[in-house]
Amino acid sequence: MxxxxxxxxxxxxxxxxxxxxxxxxxxxxxxxxxxxxxxxxxxxxxxxxxxxxxxxxxxxxxxxxxxxxxxxxxxxxxxxxxxxxxxxxxxxxxxxxxxxxxxxxxxxxxxxxxxxxxxxxxxxxxxxxxxxxxxxxxxxxxxxxxxxxxxxxxxxxxxxxxxxxxxxxxxxxxLEKHAALGLSALDKLPQGILIVDDKGRIQHLNRAAQACLAAATVPCRAVHEHLVFAASEADARFRHLVTAACRQRSPASAGAFRLACGADQWLGVSVLPLKASHPLASFRQIHLAMVVLADPNASASPSAALLGELLGLTPTEARLALALAAGKTIHDFANAESCSWHTARAHLKNLLRKTGCHRQVDLVRLIQTLAFTAA
Incomplete structure (x- = not known):
C-alpha cells in the first residue's frame, strides 16, 4: 500500500x-x-x-x-x-x-x-x-x-x-440554505434592508432598499458599493454604529437614529449586528451588520416566522420581540405563553444577545424602528 x-x-x-x-x-x-x-x-x-x-x-x-x-x-x-x-x-x-x-x-x-x-x-x-x-x-x-x-x-x-x-x-x-432563505425573506419586507461589512460596504440589499436609495428625498446613497450619508454628522454616526455592530472579539451592539428627509418626514436608520454564525452572515463567515431604512410612522405586520428568519430568532423569541414592541410586558408574555416569568426572562436574555441590544428599551426601540407591530 x-x-x-x-x-x-x-x-x-x-x-x-x-x-x-x-x-x-x-x-x-x-x-x-x-x-x-x-x-x-x-x-x-x-x-x-x-x-x-x-x-x-x-x-x-x-x-x-x-x-x-x-x-x-x-x-x-x-x-x-x-x-x-x-x-x-x-x-x-x-x-x-x-x-x-x-x-x-x-x-x-x-x-x-x-x-x-x-x-x-x-x-x-x-x-x-x-x-x-x-x-x-x-x-x-x-x-x-x-x-x-x-x-x-x-x-x-x-x-x-x-x-x-x-x-x-x-x-x-x-449555512448556504439558511442564507438563501434569509436573503429571500428580506425581499418580502417593506423596509429597505442592507447587509454591510465593518466599512459600510454593501454585501446585499433588498428591493425596498434599492427603491429607497433611488428616492430624491432620502439623505443617503450607494457610492462605490458603500452606503454613504449626505450629512457628515449622520455619516459619522452611521459608521460608528456599523463598527460597533461588526466587532469581532468584544460584544457587538445595535443602535438606531433618524434623519429628516423632507417636511414632516423622517428616515429611521437601524443597525443590528449579524454574527458570523447568523444565517444572513454565513455566506461570508465574518460579523456583518444589517441596516434598516424605514419610515418610523409606517407600520407592517409580518409574521413572527419572518421576523425570526430575518434576525435569527427562535419562534418564541420572535413572538416575544413583537409583544414587547406592541407595549406588552414580560408578565403579559409569560401569561400568554403559559410559561413562568423566569422562562420568559431567559427568552428575553437570548433575544437581547442575538440582537446586540443591552437594554430592553433599546430592543423595543429597535423593533419599532424596524416597523414591526403585532398583528
Missing amino acids: ERLAGIEPIVSLLYDGVMNPGDWYDGLDAINEALGGIGFHYLVMNAQSFAVLDSVSSTELPEGKVREYEAHYAKDDPRAARVFALSVGQVVADSDHFDARAVSRTPIFADWLMPLGIRDTLSVKLRTDEAQREFLAFFRSPDQCLFEPQEKIVFERLLPHLHRASELRARMGQ
Whole structure:
C-alpha cells in the first residue's frame, strides 16, 4: 500500500471539497485509485424515511439495474443491514462476512453484483445526525484480490480527514440554505434592508432598499458599493454604529437614529449586528451588520416566522420581540405563553444577545424602528 504513503494531496482535495463539490468527488476518486478499486459510491439518506438525498457513483450502471436492485434485492440485502449498523468511522468489507461459498449462494452477489463486476465492497459510515446519514463505499472486481486488513488500516488514516471534511460540507450546506432563505425573506419586507461589512460596504440589499436609495428625498446613497450619508454628522454616526455592530472579539451592539428627509418626514436608520454564525452572515463567515431604512410612522405586520428568519430568532423569541414592541410586558408574555416569568426572562436574555441590544428599551426601540407591530 505504498500508494497511500503520501496522503497529503488527497487530504487537500477533501478539504477543498468543502466549498467545491468537484474537488470533493476528485478526492474520493483519488482514494479509490489509491485503494486499487474500480469505483466508489457516495450516498446520503434521510435518517427517518431512508429516502436518498444524494447519490454519486463513479461507475455507471447499465440502464434498469438500479430499479432492479430496488425491486428485487434492496429489502433483503444482508450487506445493507451491516452498513447501516456501523458506528461513524467504522470500516467494514464484504469479505469480512462473506466467503467464496457464501458469495456463490447469496442472490445479491451471485445475481446482481458479480455480473456487474463487483466482488468486494469496503464501506464506511462517514457521519450521521438527526436529519441524515452519509455512507461511502469502494469496490473491487472478481479478478482482483479482496480488500485486506492492512489496506483497511491504511484507509483508516484518511478517515479523520474524511469525517471532518464531511461535517464541514454538511455545515456549509446548511449555512448556504439558511442564507438563501434569509436573503429571500428580506425581499418580502417593506423596509429597505442592507447587509454591510465593518466599512459600510454593501454585501446585499433588498428591493425596498434599492427603491429607497433611488428616492430624491432620502439623505443617503450607494457610492462605490458603500452606503454613504449626505450629512457628515449622520455619516459619522452611521459608521460608528456599523463598527460597533461588526466587532469581532468584544460584544457587538445595535443602535438606531433618524434623519429628516423632507417636511414632516423622517428616515429611521437601524443597525443590528449579524454574527458570523447568523444565517444572513454565513455566506461570508465574518460579523456583518444589517441596516434598516424605514419610515418610523409606517407600520407592517409580518409574521413572527419572518421576523425570526430575518434576525435569527427562535419562534418564541420572535413572538416575544413583537409583544414587547406592541407595549406588552414580560408578565403579559409569560401569561400568554403559559410559561413562568423566569422562562420568559431567559427568552428575553437570548433575544437581547442575538440582537446586540443591552437594554430592553433599546430592543423595543429597535423593533419599532424596524416597523414591526403585532398583528
